[in-house]
Amino acid sequence: EDKVVQSPLSLVVHEGDTVTLNCSYEVTNFRSLLWYKQEKKAPTFLFMLTSSGIEKKSGRLSSILDKKELFSILNITATQTGDSAVYLCASETSYDKVIFGPGTSLSVIP
Amino acid sequence: GAVVSQHPSWVICKSGTSVKIECRSLDFQATTMFWYRQFPKQSLMLMATSNEGSKATYEQGVEKDKFLINHASLTLSTLTVTSAHPEDSSFYICSARGPGAIRETQYFGPGTRLLVL
Numbered sequence: 001e002d003k004v005v006q007s008p009l010s011l012v013v014h015e016g017d018t019v020t021l022n023c024s025y026e027v028t029n030f031r032s033l034l035w036y037k038q039e040k041k042a043p044t045f046l047f048m049l050t051s052s053g054i055e056k057k058s059g060r061l062s063s064i065l066d067k068k069e070l071f072s073i074l075n076i077t078a079t080q081t082g083d084s085a086v087y088l089c090a091s092e093t094s095y096d097k098v099i100f101g102p103g104t105s106l107s108v109i110p
Numbered sequence: 111g112a113v114v115s116q117h118p119s120w121v122i123c124k125s126g127t128s129v130k131i132e133c134r135s136l137d138f139q140a141t142t143m144f145w146y147r148q149f150p151k152q153s154l155m156l157m158a159t160s161n162e163g164s165k166a167t168y169e170q171g172v173e174k175d176k177f178l179i180n181h182a183s184l185t186l187s188t189l190t191v192t193s194a195h196p197e198d199s200s201f202y203i204c205s206a207r208g209p210g211a212i213r214e215t216q217y218f219g220p221g222t223r224l225l226v227l
Contacts, residue, residue, distance in 0.1 A: 034215065042203045042218040043154070088153060096142055096207070098216065100153045 002027040004091050004101035012107045013079055021074040021104045023089030033065050033072045034098070036088040043088055046074070079108045112138050114206045116219035123194055124227055131189045131222045133204030139184035140206035144216060145177075148201040160187055194226045 007022045025033065032050045036043035047056045049065035049072060056063050060079075065072045076083055086103040093099075113136040123129050133143060142161050146154040158174075160166035160181035168174045176198075178190040187206075191198050201223050205216035 036218075042221040045215050045217070048215050090154075096159060098144070098156060100155075102153045 002091070002093070002097075002099045004089055004099050006087075006089050006101040006104050008104060009102060010105040010107070012109060015079060015081060015108055015110050017079050017108075018075065018077045019079060019106065021076075021087050021089075021106070023072045023074070023101055025070050025072075025089075025091040025099075025101075027091045027093055027099060029094040030067075030091060031094045032092045034090040034092060035063055035072075035074050036090065038086045038088055038103070046087075076106075079106075081108050081110060084108045112206075112208065112217040114140075114204065114217045114219040116204055116222050118222060119220060120223050120225075122225045122227065125195050126193055129191045129194055129224060131191075131202055131204075131224075133187045133189070133206065133219050135185045135206040135208065135217070138206075138208040140187070140208050141184065142207045143181055143187040144205045144207075145179060145187075145189050146203045146205070148203060148221075154203060157189075191224065194224070196226045199224055199226045 004025045032048050034048050035046040047063045052067040060077045063074045084107050086105050088103045089101040090098050115134045117132045144159050145157045148154050156169050157172045158166040158168045158179050160179050162181050162184050166179035181187040201221050203221040205218045207216050
């Protein structure tokens with residue numbers, strides 16, 4: 001059965017801290033690994049990763065994929081209160097199916 | 111960028127009524143649309159995948175007679191929750207994928223909160 005696991009499930013940090021969110025996956029016909037940020041409404045897209053070892057970066061956020069270990073991480077440096085959200089990892093298959101992980105709830109306190 | 115809208119954003123209905131939720135891709139043609147539901151503090155669960163002009167593919171455990179999906183055009187998909195009951199109360203989110211460069215990822219609508227009394 002296809003599954004995506006995230007850890008930790010919740011995290012509380014202080015502003016300025018750096019956090020690393022973990023995602024492991026087991027899916028058949030893997031195509032890509034996706035990261036989303038969800039606040040009160042629907043998820044917003046952060047990254048799509050298809051190749052191992054190539055870091056994708058957007059401001060203070062970065063992510064990398066290890067296709068051998070079936071693992072991805074999302075890093076957030078110099079966290080701000082606006083980074084508080086649920087971060088969802090998802091794995092997409094070649095059949096257009098997207099399996100979401102349970103999410104990591106991040107709280108950044110001033 | 112690609113924009114997906116959903117309507118309504120909120121709906122409260124009595125048990126036994128049917129509720130229709132619309133999902134539109136505003137500035138691209140969505141070859142595939144997806145419907146998810148999300149319970150409080152849980153992740154998104156894929157309900158079904160629909161391609162324009164063909165029947166939706168439902169995930170295991172999702173009743174197709176209960177959740178009717180129609181992808182009538184390249185910019186519109188509808189989800190109808192038939193004879194809704196309180197246990198159907200949830201956050202329903204659609205996403206859309208288009209051809210070409212837009213195909214890189216799914217673009218999510220803002221979601222519809224359904225409360226069945």
